Amino acid sequence: MIRSIKTVCCAALFIFGALFCQINIASASQEIGAPTIIQVSHYELSKPLITGLTPAGTEILVYINGVYEGLAEVNAENTETDNFYYKHNAALSEGTHRIMLVSRDRMSLVLSSPSQEIKFVVPALPAPTLIEPNINTITGKVKPLVKGLTKSGTFVRVYIDGIYNGKTDVAAHESGTANFAYKPFLNLAAGYHFAQAVSEDSSGGKSEKSEIINFKIEQPMPAPTLFASEVNSKTEHNRPFIVGLAKSSSDLKVFIDHKLDGKFKAENHKSGTASFAYKPFRALASGNHFVYVTATDSRGKESSWSNIVFFNVRPADQAAPALTEEQPKEIEIKAEAEIEAEAEIMDLSEDLEDHEVVVQGQEDAFGAVEENGIAEQEEITDEDIKKIMEEDIVKEEDGKGSINESKQKQGGMSINLIIFIVFLLGIIVWIFWVNKELIKERRAQEKKETIPEDNQAAPQDNSKNNTLFSDRERRH
Known part of the structure; x- marks a missing residue:
């Protein structure tokens, strides 16, 4: 009985081992090809757009600087390979970044070897260019428009006379360079001024300050x-x-x-x-x-x-x-x-x-x-x-009649106002008079209360004096 049990166990182990070896051999033979990166471009200044090919039935894992960022969008086709693209939503910082992709089988989840590593460079944000007003601008406006050019997708911070004055909205243009205009929020005094600007993108990256532009505000032209x-x-x-x-x-x-x-x-x-x-x-x-x-x-x-x-x-x-x-x-x-x-x-x-x-x-x-x-x-x-x-x-x-009538109404209103003011003054004087009388009554009452006490104290003193005189008479 024991031998039969051992025989069955050995057979089961043998069968399990054979199946395990076959699975490993099959998985080893099912090698997933690495994805192919066709292009990495800037769909925004600091955001990459990745396109390429991957074996059919796989998905793409995206790594930037060795950190997993997400899955690419795969367009399945009836071919041996599918195309894919990936848009990175977060803006990357200025500098060089490493991009690497890995394919993964949708059924077995087997991973491919990494793709070739692609470098993605985020250039420094260029400084804006100020155009107007300049030293040749003739203006008497106390809020002259500050005009210039900046990188598309950025906004501009404006400094006037070295002090931050405000910022523009985001400027965008399909050419990659957009124009902007900024109106100072405070009036500028007549005389010479200078302006500078700094571009800033959505990720918080800032450019260097632009070149200084000088301008003069003249005395205003008389308006008609x-x-x-x-x-x-x-x-x-x-x-x-x-x-x-x-x-x-x-x-x-x-x-x-x-x-x-x-x-x-x-x-x-x-x-x-x-x-x-x-x-x-x-x-x-x-x-x-x-x-x-x-x-x-x-x-x-x-x-x-x-x-x-x-x-x-x-x-x-x-x-x-x-x-x-x-x-x-x-x-x-x-x-x-x-x-x-x-x-x-x-x-x-x-x-x-x-x-x-x-x-x-x-x-x-x-x-x-x-x-x-x-x-x-x-x-x-x-x-x-x-x-x-x-x-x-x-x-x-013709309009004098209505004007005189309005003046009469204003005169009547002024008389009513004077009467009202006199009435208020009378009330105030009456209040002061009442308070004064109350104070007098209180003082008189206090005096009445103190007089009886003095009268009681006086007889006691006289009795003492009488006793003293009687003692002296006896001695004599």
Whole structure:
């Protein structure tokens, strides 16, 4: 019985050993080929993109600097090899990095030998290039735009006069180089300044500081002054005159509803200040509008916005008549029709000469074609300007009644305020008087309480004195 058991055990061990040897031989014969790296590129400055081939039915293990980073994406195909790619999400630090891959069978999990080692270099982040403003920039703006170029996918930190001022948003461009613009958050004083910048990527890598750029902020160019828009016999209700004052010989740009409508040159007046009246290039739609003007001197220094003037364009059936007695309606319509007919057949030079923005006393003013077209100009005499100003005076006189009424209301409010203040002062004085009387009563009560005690103490002292006198008499 024992022999039979031993025989069975030996047979089982023999069979198990044979199977184990066969499995080892099979696994040894099932050798997995190493993956082939085709390309390692920069899909971002510090992030590698790895592509290659691997035996069919395997997956790819990625190692960077000897550390396992993850699995690559394998595209299975009906061939002996499958292609794969791997995007590294985390940004690598500046310097050289080692990339190695290993294939693994999906069924047996047998690993291949490592692939060839590929070096991936993350270059130093290049410093940005500042372009504007520079020493040749003519500006009076207290917040000039700092413009330049930087590596795509980075943002820029800006330093002005050696002090950190702020940063831009991330700039990106398919070419690999992106432009940026930064507006200082604080006003800069007039005078000389210098700026530097540093680029920074998403991984926190920083470039060296850019080269210093020097610039000067001049005293600001005086901004134009606008008055209320006017409609008279020389224009239509939907093309009101934009009236104002500006520095002599300055180039003016008119913006209606934030859009450039036209530009023209102010007259050269000996006083240094010129008046102007500008008619919009196109008819404006009914509704509310606003306008502002900027001025630029001969050197290219631009002013800030003028004051903003709001006005309303009424529909044609509600527009107030603007004709004068000297100019009947038929003559005005005919004149406008002739102007429109001439505009259709004239060339560009004639259009610029005949349709000019009105500038008092200017004979050679010019218009300009920019974005919205040619800024129309017409001639207005000094008498026309006076009429415009007289119309303003009439309007002001019409509004005096409402102004006086508002002044009366303000006077009534001031009287009520004075009465209220006097009432408060009376209450305060009454409170002080009550407190004073209470203090007097307390003091009087304290005096009354102290007087009886003094009276009781006085008789005791007299009795002592009487005893002393009686003793002396007995001795005598």
